[in-house]
Amino acid sequence: MAEKVKLYGVEVSPFVCRVKYALNLKGVNYEFIQEDLDNKSPDLLKYNPVLKNVPVLRLLHNGNPISESLVIIEYIDDVWKGVPIMPKDAYEKAQARFWAKFFVDKCHPAIFKAIGSHGEKQDVAEAHEHLQFLENELNVKGSKFFGGDNMGLIDICATFIGYWVGAAEEALGIEVVTKDKFPKVIEWAHNCINCQVVKDDLPSRESLIAYYTRRFGKA
Amino acid sequence: MRSSEMADEVTLYADGRSPFVCRVKIALNMKGIKYKNMEEDLQNKSGALLNYNPVHKKVPVLVHNGNPILESLVIVEYLDNVWERVPILPQDPYEKAAARFWAKFIDDKCIPALYKVFSSKGEEEQVITEACEQLQILEDELELKGKKFFGGDNINLVDIAADFIAYWLQLLEEATEMKLVTRSKFPKITEWAEGFVNCQVVKEMLPPRAIMLAYYKNRFGKI
Numbered sequence: 444m445a446e447k448v449k450l451y452g453v454e455v456s457p458f459v460c461r462v463k464y465a466l467n468l469k470g471v472n473y474e475f476i477q478e479d480l481d482n483k484s485p486d487l488l489k490y491n492p493v494l495k496n497v498p499v500l501r502l503l504h505n506g507n508p509i510s511e512s513l514v515i516i517e518y519i520d521d522v523w524k525g526v527p528i529m530p531k532d533a534y535e536k537a538q539a540r541f542w543a544k545f546f547v548d549k550c551h552p553a554i555f556k557a558i559g560s561h562g563e564k565q566d567v568a569e570a571h572e573h574l575q576f577l578e579n580e581l582n583v584k585g586s587k588f589f590g591g592d593n594m595g596l597i598d599i600c601a602t603f604i605g606y607w608v609g610a611a612e613e614a615l616g617i618e619v620v621t622k623d624k625f626p627k628v629i630e631w632a633h634n635c636i637n638c639q640v641v642k643d644d645l646p647s648r649e650s651l652i653a654y655y656t657r658r659f660g661k662a
Numbered sequence: 663m664r665s666s667e668m669a670d671e672v673t674l675y676a677d678g679r680s681p682f683v684c685r686v687k688i689a690l691n692m693k694g695i696k697y698k699n700m701e702e703d704l705q706n707k708s709g710a711l712l713n714y715n716p717v718h719k720k721v722p723v724l725v726h727n728g729n730p731i732l733e734s735l736v737i738v739e740y741l742d743n744v745w746e747r748v749p750i751l752p753q754d755p756y757e758k759a760a761a762r763f764w765a766k767f768i769d770d771k772c773i774p775a776l777y778k779v780f781s782s783k784g785e786e787e788q789v790i791t792e793a794c795e796q797l798q799i800l801e802d803e804l805e806l807k808g809k810k811f812f813g814g815d816n817i818n819l820v821d822i823a824a825d826f827i828a829y830w831l832q833l834l835e836e837a838t839e840m841k842l843v844t845r846s847k848f849p850k851i852t853e854w855a856e857g858f859v860n861c862q863v864v865k866e867m868l869p870p871r872a873i874m875l876a877y878y879k880n881r882f883g884k885i
Contacts, residue, residue: 493799510763511766514762515759518755518758521755534729534731536740536743537731537740540736576717
């Protein structure tokens with residue numbers, strides 16, 4: 444498809460990168476527009492007036508903007524055939540949506556909170572509570588990715604654990620996703636990171652460490 | 663009719679008072695799907711519920727031929743996938759994405775902001791301002807669309823997601839004697855809400871006013 448596609452985002456954002464990986468999985472060429480979130484472009488405010496955040500995807504042939512990473516990813520899956528991101532079966536699709544929502548609504552924010560509080564005991568405990576469900580589920584499944592042999596919706600989101608969390612832990616000298624407690628989660632997250640479509644498109648570790656240090660580091 | 667419909671076993675673990683459960687009931691009703699309603703006592707959850715939803719331990723849970731599906735909007739989309747008649751989501755990928763965006767906005771931003779007003783007893787002006795900001799966004803969207811519902815002439819995923827705003831919110835306002843959505847401030851939302859609660863498929867599924875008023879008075883008291 445000779446569509447012109449624009450993705451508005453910031454390089455370091457795991458939410459933006461989720462969309463990149465979905466586009467990469469489908470082999471879609473896109474133009475990346477780097478935003479300064481302290482000085483948002485008129486375009487960004489025009490294309491996401493409700494939430495005023497990134498990522499925003501725009502297909503230039505119809506100009507329609509879409510925001511919210513999970514909504515964008517399902518849209519990408521609907522528009523571009525090729526490597527499927529969502530399962531075909533309705534029940535499996537519902538499972539994929541449930542677990543992706545669980546990750547995005549519970550796991551990711553809890554881990555982020557624990558990072559922000561420099562590994563405060565209560566915050567880490569809450570993150571662990573959510574991670575335990577993933578650990579249990581992965582134990583039962585025994586597959587490379589959450590849905591089986593191929594990357595799906597939650598796997599795309601879990602790249603956060605496989606890469607961003609490590610950089611944050613290093614930057615702040617903390618441990619949130621404890622390796623001995625969550626071996627399956629760690630293994631799975633690394634499988635996600637090692638996919639070609641992800642591996643070749645990660646922000647530099649230095650930029651992430653700098654970001655976390657700047658945002659949460661001790662003065 | 664689906665080829666295997668005669669053999670379909672659909673059970674809904676529910677609490678009739680819940681707007682989230684009601685979303686699923688509306689979808690089931692729209693599609694004319696027969697189901698068994700298992701009313702849960704949320705102070706004393708059944709073994710079945712805890713077994714089917716160990717992660718959140720909440721209603722609604724839909725069990726279709728032994729397979730549990732969780733999260734109200736995930737369930738609604740599942741029903742839409744499996745039973746294709748009377749579609750709830752638009753067919754067009756962009757329209758579908760837009761519907762999902764608005765449903766998520768209602769779930770993630772509007773409803774929590776509204777609850778916060780009542781759970782904080784309306785004491786913080788900032789909380790009220792924020793809730794009204796979210797409502798204004800919905801008001802503007804209805805104005806822009808210029809139709810009876812978010813879904814156009816018929817209700818869709820967004821209308822269903824917003825069921826709390828159409829019905830429960832005004833009962834909460836009545837119970838606590840605190841008004842947020844006035845006709846003068848939010849004329850489009852008011853009109854939309856009236857249309858929504860009067861839809862046959864919705865009306866039949868709403869819990870009685872008296873029950874919700876009693877529940878809210880007990881929970882929040884007068885503000």
